[in-house]
Amino acid sequence: MSHYNYLCKSNEIDCWTVFFPVVMAPKTPIKNEPVDLSKQKGCTPERNPITPVKLIDRPQPDPWTPTANLKMLVSAASPDMRDREKKKELFRPIENSEQSDTPDSLQYDIVDDSTVDEFEKQRPSRKQKSLGLLCQKFLARYPSYPLSTEKTTISLDEVASILGVGRRRIYDIVNILESLHLVSRVAKNQYCWHGWHNLSQTLKTLREVGELQYGELLTFFQHKEQDLEYKFGERKKETIPDSQDRPLLDFSEPDCTSASANSRKDKSLRIMSQKFVMLFLVSKTKIVTLDIAAKILIEETQDTVDHSKFKTKVRRLYDIANVLTSLGLIKKVFVTEERGRKPAFKWIGPVEFPGKTDELRGHSPASEPLPETQTGACASYQMCATGKQRFTRHASFNGTQPCEGTRRKVSSEPNSPRQERQDEYCSKMINLPAVCRQKIEEDTRNKACATETILNSARNPSITSPLSLLPVPGDSDFCVNPLPQAVFPVVQSDVPSLSLPNGISSQAPHPSTPAASKTENGKPTLLPNQPFLCFPSSSLFMLCGSLQENNSRETLPTTGDVGNGSAEAQAAVPPAVCQKRSSHKCAWPPAPVDDEEPAAKKQTMEQNDVPLSLVVPKKPSESPKAESTPGSGCTSAVHLEAFHLDLASPAAPEAANKGSTKSLDSQGQEKRSQIKDPDEPSPGKEHISKENVNQPFLPQYLYVQPTAGLNSFNFLFSASQAPGTISLAASQLPSLSVPCVMVPSVALASFPLVCSPAVTSPLSAVPDGSFSTTASMNFSMSSLASTTPVFIGTTPVVTPKVLPVPSVDPQQPAHPALHLSPALARSCSAIKLDSPVCMGHPVTLLKLQQVSPSSTPLTPKSIRPARHEAFFKTPGSLGDPVAWKKTEGNQTRNASSVQRRLEISSTSPD
DNA sequence: CGATCCCGCCACATT
């Protein structure tokens, strides 16, 4: 805690001072909690006290001396770290020397000297310099659960000097922390510390997203991996040297150069981090090996895997793993596979987040009233915003959030302006569709804005509404809430939460999940409710309908029919949840809808059962499935992957059981079995049954990957699935099953697509179905010429509850937009959806990012679909929006920064 | 020798 000293220095924040003391204390404890501690920093509870002490005194006169500072930090950290250390040894040099156990912070300080000596003498081994250690030190400086009121700002320079490391390292840490929403960027060189409050929410969201995205995939991979690699890319492996094979597509190279730009974000550490976390959350075993993770992550990006890329990816994963380890979320383990033993990481963080239910591990402060959970995040963000300023980017999830891309936005001060804008945005958001259109029409530039807006909103809750969201229950601010539902359950939850002890409200779910929940298996919960989703992969856009929970319930019969959805499409929305969704929501953000939490609860119950299966098509290249794209094929890209669930699936139960049953070990077994399915013939796709089977929800969405990119986008809307309908066999293309339509998108490019729904009528009018139907229309319009296919699905909507839909939200009927927007956005995107509530809209979009070269006719560079994308982006990929791409282009830059951020631009050109 | 992963160049983004 020296920090506060620092802080003091810095002008900015004062808050700290005050807090610190307080904070500290809590922090530790919290962390400690259960398991975590060990892992985390907080391990030793005892020590807690320690830290605080130091802060104060901190003798060092020089702030500057790095070492000194470090030490302090270290010392502070040390306690926690130790545990970890043991494992790792990170500290060893430093701490070891002294500390034995004493917890005192003081000692540490003292120690410092000695420590230093050693340290220096010995040359710190590499370990001492490790990112993990550094991260611990970093974390030690801030309270785990800062009070809402305070906002802690983090100055990168300061921290870097304190910790004695290069700024570059700090970025690594911060980026990862940002991906988990522990911090958010406020401005240049400044980040806002949120603490662990939102972690559970974040994780929950990630899990949801992950399930959609990776669910089976992961499993699949695991199995497969062993067996063959046929999957995705397979060839990948090292074995094969060349990377290039890639016969299929090529985008591989992504343009390196120029491309790099684009890709840059896509590959960002932030996104990777989120994706990585998703893998853990989705994995039954909760164990993920780096190579599998790398493969999966790579694939998203592209298919071909070069060896070098693989290596690079792995390198990054190590970075991420180190940080996550420091956070106590994962630990290194070895898995023995047939092949042999290999290092892997096991998730040791909270598994269920229903609200907190379980564990959240230490993270959640128990007593604290924080809004935590869901809200938490928001709150935090807001706080920042509010307090300080603008917040800027906060985190977003990547995937989840759609918005994200923006990361940085910060501005320095623009406060007001921004906000205002936001408002606008909000409104816009609401109607996305409409908005989108307009923009489109208008022109690009607008688009950009719009997009951004959207994104922002979506993703950052905070941003979005800076105002609105307050964690507070009831807050007026929250007004927004109304929407919230829609959007975010999470948010909402807050409110409720408050009331309830734990998140009951929201959480409720887990209960439902009965057994399943067990964390261990991973199966746990699953989000039952999730309706939405999105995701993303990078390249894709999807819109989803919601899935209904219905299925789970199956009930949905109603829905079923919808089938095609049509209008009803709205269906997509989650039934229950959905209700609300006003039309607008639909549009984009998916949102949320929600009614409220209640839904969630319900869901909970339902949840599990459904197994889903998904199919993945693998690589685009491969199979591009023709289906979809028939002709274009090349284009790429599109491959979609669909996941569909079977509602009916019979298996479900079984699966579930299994799942649960199995434990790690079992995995193997499972795998096989699952894998086996190969029935699937299609080369391209495979479907998998999920291991998770449980998955609670089923997502139904399809995902398309576009390969290529650029122009093409693929979209999918899922329709909702009809319940029954869906049933497609996995083998089949999922897509097919779904009532979707495909459109070629090529043309689209120009157009963003988006949500058409809105278009039609945003509000209520469209209600539910909006997307589907409408959407389609739009698309078509667009043009389609293109190459890429788009799918539009209808949704079935229906859901039981849903239907009603329509209407509007409670809150705002019409234009609630404002409020909504934020919510939506967030909800959609990032945040989580938590609950089922949300569901709403599941719409998600994905964007595709990149390009795939192959198909596209266009020049890649020159054109990038980006623009379009922007609109859609949403969710995307896992990653953040960010990922979306920035298109590279510098040109982009030209555009306003904003655009850039969004990446909307596409410009190009050079 | 393979697994890790630090370090910092340098392209890109933002001011």
Added chain:
DNA sequence: AATGTGGCGGGATCG
């Protein structure tokens, strides 16, 4: 143009 960010991969260490 300056400066902030952060991708990326060489190559040093670790085990």
